[in-house]
Structures are given as structure tokens and as C-alpha cells.
Amino acid sequence: MRHIVWDWNGTLFDDIEAVVGATNAVFEPYGVGAYDADGFRAVYTRPIWTAYERMLGRPLADGEWELMDQGFHDHYHRLMLECGLTADALSTLREWERAGGSQSLLSMWWHERLVAKVAEYGIDRHFTRVDGLLHSVPGGHKAESMVAHIKALGVDPADVLVIGDSVDDAHAAQHVGARAVLYTGGMTSRRDLQALGVPVVDTLADAVDHA
Template identity: 45%
Template sequence: MFADNDAVLSAVNRVCADFGHAAITLEHWRDVFSRPIKDCYERMFGRPLTAADWARIDTVYHAEYRALMDGCGLAVGVPDHLATLRHTQSLLSMWFHDELVPLVARFGLGELFSRVDGLKAAGDGGSKAEHLAEHLDALDLRPRDVVLIGDVADDAEAARHVGAQVVLVATGTSSRKVLERTGAPVADSIPEALTHLA
């Protein structure tokens, strides 16, 4: 929903530079990205990361990302297509809750969502599965009545974990190739993903 690929890549490459690793392309990051995110960096750097390493990555990445966030806009189809939906909608993000809520408000999206949840603790949040279960429970929704629209393989795993349906969008942090491996339907845009809700 948030068109932040350039900011993500810049932040990842700031981490790479800090650790003496060559810069990578967006295509490479989209092929290696997974949750937990620490595993991505371990594969990329070819070594285990200590707690101190991970704390450093977390600090460097988020400093760069936050510096670039204001230059990011919304993905194609947001909010216009979301506003025309005749379904209830909510937002579950792996971004920090206390920063997510003002971001949603800044773009005037608050009225589209019956609930907005982000990470409420430090760290990368692990898998989305537990967060999704809590989100749906707070909404008093039956998972089988829910369609999750996501953009990483972990979204498909989270949906399956709770028993929800899922459609993945190949415009975010994971490549189409990675998303297709999940077996979930893959769309090339949010408007296309929304056609799966009919």
C-alpha cells in the first residue's frame, strides 16, 4: 500500500555499507527477503549475526528508512480503489504502531479501515501469523471470512496459519517468483488484487 521500495533499498544498502558488503539491487533484495528478517541478512552476509550485529542493523536501517519515508507515496490504486470496496477493511502492518497510525492519518486513509494495527514492540516482529490472529480476534472476525492482501511470502504463511484466504501483490518487497512459490494467487497491482474479492 505504501510505495517505499526505493526507501527500503536505500536503507538495506546503508546496512550493507556499514557491514562492508557490496550494494545490492532491488531485484536481489526482493529475491532474498523473508521473515524473520535477521535470516535475510545472515544469508546475504554469509555468516551468523550476533545480538550486537542485529541491534546495529536495526538502528542503521531504520535511521535511513525514516529519513526517506516522507518522500514515499501510495501504491497505484490507493486510496481510490479501496474507497469503492463494499467490504470492511482493516490494516495490519509490520511497521511500528506509533508511527503507522500518524502515517495512515497523513494520507487520509483512516476512515477506510475499521482497525489499524502495527508492531507494538521493538524488533522485526517475527512472522505475521501471531499478529494476524490477534488482529482478527480484536475485530471479532472469522478467519475463513477474511481475504488478506499482502506482498511477501510471510503474508501467505500467516493467512494459512489462521485459516484466512490470501492474494499477494508483486509490487512490494518480494518478487513474483518468490510469491508464486507460495501457491497463492499473485496480482500485479492492488486494483488487480481487489478483483479477487468479487
């Protein structure tokens, strides 16, 4: 592997507590009990509106998803201020760079916010490209964004390792012909990650070992 495509939320950025807290705030008016991280992982899936329907036990009404998603992001952007980089994120980025590899960042979080946050942590110099969500509907699948990202990079997908925390990251990698390693620190349960048949790791350093 010569190039790593990193995921942001739940991978390089350790935001599981903000995600769970924001989700609980959105569902409080519905009388849905508060989740902890493991309880949230047990119901989480993508697209996210499917997870919301699972949590409510019914289909979402017209316009309900948009309101819930806006509410989630309002709470998330407040709670994320208490979050930081994953413990070994910086050392792992530096180590891969020293090894001569290239790396980029692809997230389904809003592009403008992503670029600003990455710069705030001073890690933007490690990436040849940073791409977030521009025009697509939030909460959707990552595969088409991965196609555009790989094309813009001009790299051979066979030389790419995708490191993320969700089933969607693995599917996006497979969609373009890249390999994937999945990290357990994010929103998806270990059981669901292992069901895909790709390597599953507990640290980002272990993920890079697969490159």
C-alpha cells in the same frame, strides 16, 4: 469475502526504494555491494535477520542484529519521506468500500508511526482497525499478530482476504484460516510469491478482484 486485511509496507505504501536504500546504507560499512530492487528481492526473506545473514554470508554476532535494525530504521524513516501510496491504493480502498466491504490494516511496522502515517494520507477512515507493532521484536513473523487482529475485529476468518506483498502475509492468512492474495510491488520476488500457490497480482485492484 466480506473483509480485507491490508498490509502496509510494500502494499498500500510504495516504499521499496526506501527499504532498498536503507538496507544499502546499513551494509555499506560491511563492504557489501549496493542492491537494486530486484537484487534485494532475490535475497529477502523473513525473519529479516535471516536475510541479513544471507547477505553477509555468516551468522550475526550477539547484539549485531539490534544495531543493524536500528540503523535500518534510522535510514528508512529518512528515505520514506520521498515515498507515497501505491498508485491505485486510494481508488481501490474507495471501490471496496463502495461495494459494501469492510477493511482493516495490519503491519509489522511500529504502531505509533503507522497510525500517524495512515492519518497523514487521510485514509484512516477507510479502516475499521489499524494495528502495528507494539511490543514484539521487529522483523519477526506476522502470524501471531494476525491472530490478535482477527480476534479484535470479531470477524470469521473464512470471510477474510489478506492482501500483502510477502510470503509472511500468506503464512499469516493460512495460520488463521483466511485466504491471501500477494502483490508483486513489494520486497518479495514473483518467483517466491508464486511458489506458495496463492494468487499473485501486479495491481491492488486485481488483488481486490479475488475478494
